[in-house]
Amino acid sequence: MSTPATPLWEVFIRSRSGLAHRHVGSVHAADATLAMQAARDVYTRRGEGLSVWIVPSNAIIASDPADKEMMFEPTASKIYRHPTFYEVPDEVGHM
C-alpha cells in the first residue's frame, strides 16, 4: 500500500509591518505544523518575512482564467470610475 500523497499548502508572507500578506508559493507537508516549518525554511531564509500564513491549497477558490473576459472586461468601458475622467482646474489644487 502506497503512502497517501502529501498535501499541498499555499504560503503567504507579510514582508513588512503593516503590509498585507502576499502569496509567495507552496510547500508539501503532512500537516499544518510541518507546513509552517517548511514554509519558514523554504521561503524566509533571508529575512523575507515577519509573519507567515499557511492555507491548504484545496481551500483556495480560484477564478477560471477562461472566464477572464467575462469577469474583468466590463470594467474597461467604465472610465468614469477613474479620477482622470473629471475636469478639475489646476488652480483649485489637488483633489
Place this chain on the structure above:
Amino acid sequence: MYSQGLNQSDPSSAHTSPEAARFQARIDAEDKIEPNDWMPEAYRRTLIRQISQHAHSEIVGMLPEGNWITRAPSLRRKAALLAKVQDEGGHGLYLYAAAETLGASREELVDQLLAGKAKYSSIFNYPTLTWADIGAIGWLVDGAAIMNQIPLCRCSFGPYARAMIRVCKEESFHQRQGYEIMLTLCRGTPAQKAMAQDALDRWWWPCLMMFGPPDSASQHSDTSMQWKIKRFTNDGLRQKFIDATVPQGLHLGLAFPDPDMRQNAATGHWEHGAIDWDEFKRVVAGGGFCAAERLEARRKAHDAGAWVRDAAAAHAAKRAARQAANPRIAA
C-alpha cells in the same frame, strides 16, 4: 483565523501589565497591530465601535445620493453617480470585514445599526433636495471624508489601515465628480448657479460638524491618539479641510455661509465662525431631518433581502449534503 479566543485572556488588563507595556511600545515604534496580536480589550472595543460606525456611515451614505440616480441630468452624470454609490457600498464592506477581524460578527453589527443603537455620520441625516446637492456632497462631504481618512491609512491597526488605503484611492474620483457638477452649475444659468449656492449654504456647516466635537469637548481623542488610531485632533482636521476647501469655493464664485469667515494674514489659515454644536448633538442623537427615513430604508432593504440570504444558505446546505453523500461527485 481571527478568533477572539486568542486574545481574550485578560479583559481587565491594567495599563501596567507587561503585555500592555509591550503593546504601547510597539505602537510608539510605529509597528502595526494585527488581529491575532495581544491588545487591550479597550483598544479592541474602541476599534470595533469606530470601524463599524465608519462602515455604517458608508452604507447609510448611499441613501442621500441614491435618491438622485434616476433623476441625474445626463447619462454621463448617471453613470458617475451610480459608480460612486457602488463604491460607497464597497467601502462599507471593506470596513465591516476589518471590524470582523477583531471578533465582531457582521450580523451583530448590522443588527445594531437596524435597531438604531449604532451611530453613523450625522451628515447623512440631511436631505438631498436638488441636483446641486449631489455636487455639494461629492465636493464637500467626500472632501471631508478624505481629510479624515488619509491619516487613518497610518492607523495602528493593520486591517483598518489597509482598508483605508484602498478607500482613499477610490475617493478621489468621488470628490472630483462632485466638484465638476458644481463647476458646471456655476458656469450655467443664474438659476443653476443659485442652486449651487443654495446647496453650499445648506451643506457647509454640517460638513464642518463631520469632524466631530471641538477638541475641548471630545471624549475619545486622548486614548485614540496614544494608540495612534487617530493622528490629528478634530479641530486640526477641520482646519485642514477648511483651508483646502475655501479656495475651491471661491474659484466657483460662491460665497460661504459664514459672515465671520476670514483668512488670518499671519497664519494663512481660514478662520470660521461659531459652529452650532446643539444642532450637531441633536442630529447625532437621531434628531436629523432624515434619521427615521434612513433607518427605515435600511430595514426595508434588509428585510427585502431576507429571502435571498435564506435561499443562498439553503442551496449551500443542499450542495454540502449532496457532496457528503457522494464525495466523488463535484458539488
